[in-house]
Amino acid sequence: ASEKGTLIRIFDTTSGAQLRELRRGADKAVIYSITFNHSSDWLAVSSDKGTVHVFAIDAAAQAALEERAAPSRDEMDAASNQKSSFSFLKNVLPKYFSSEWSFAQFRVPDDMRTICAFGADRNSLIVVSASGAFYKCYFDPRGGDCRQETYARFIEPE
Numbered sequence: 001a002s003e004k005g006t007l008i009r010i011f012d013t014t015s016g017a018q019l020r021e022l023r024r025g026a027d028k029a030v031i032y033s034i035t036f037n038h039s040s041d042w043l044a045v046s047s048d049k050g051t052v053h054v055f056a057i058d059a060a061a062q063a064a065l066e067e068r069a070a071p072s073r074d075e076m077d078a079a080s081n082q083k084s085s086f087s088f089l090k091n092v093l094p095k096y097f098s099s100e101w102s103f104a105q106f107r108v109p110d111d112m113r114t115i116c117a118f119g120a121d122r123n124s125l126i127v128v129s130a131s132g133a134f135y136k137c138y139f140d141p142r143g144g145d146c147r148q149e150t151y152a153r154f155i156e157p158e
Contacts, residue, residue, distance in 0.1 A: 001045070005029035007099070008045055010057070022055045023099035037118040044118065044125060045102075050111040052127055053102035054139050054146070104139035106146035124149075131155065 001008050005028055010020040022043070024031070029047040036043050041058040108114050112129040119126045119136060125146060127135040132155025137146040 001031040001034060005031045005047055008034060008043070008055075010043070020057070021099060023101050024053050025049065025051075032113055033115040033117075035117050042118065044116045046108075046114045046116045046127065048113070050108045052106040052108065052114070052116045052125060052146070054104040054106075054125070055100065055102050056141075103141075103143040104146055106135070106137050106139070106148070108133075108135065 001024075006024055006026060008022040008024060008031075009018055010022070011018050022045075024045055024047060027049065029049050032046045032048065034043065034045050036057070041056070043055045043057050044052055045055070046052045106125060106127065108127060108129060110129055110131050110133050112131040112133070114127050114129045116125055116127045118124065121138070123138050123141060125135075125137050125139060127137070129135075132153050134150070134152040134154060135148060136150035137148045139146045
């Protein structure tokens with residue numbers, strides 16, 4: 001993650017080449033956790049802004065969506081990170097306008113320090129906060145807000 005916590009960069013560990021640049025947000029943030037799912041198709045990031053952002057990482061599906069004017073039904077169901085409507089001017093405008101934004105988000109209600117991980121169930125996220133709160137939520141690969149499924153508190157506040 002960048003020092004400001006606004007960008008997450010993914011690098012090829014063999015060559016050191018930057019593969020992707022993802023934007024968590026525009027405001028400075030402290031990144032608490034970054035995690036890939038087991039097949040590296042998704043990446044989740046939690047921060048001090050009380051949010052967890054989910055990004056699509058599967059480069060083949062993402063590229064197919066971007067290159068085709070009329071994606072197939074299967075491709076329409078695949079995740080696509082949001083981009084600015086000005087991204088077609090990426091060679092002229094500042095880099096901000098060509099960034100990839102998260103396609104799904106979860107707002108942590110208690111706004112505490114959190115870590116996140118992908119669950120065993122398809123499209124599930126596990127979020128645990130320093131306050132002892134546990135959340136299990138599901139994201140739609142087509143985007144939008146995550147749907148909270150489970151909440152539990154393991155530590156009672158004083």
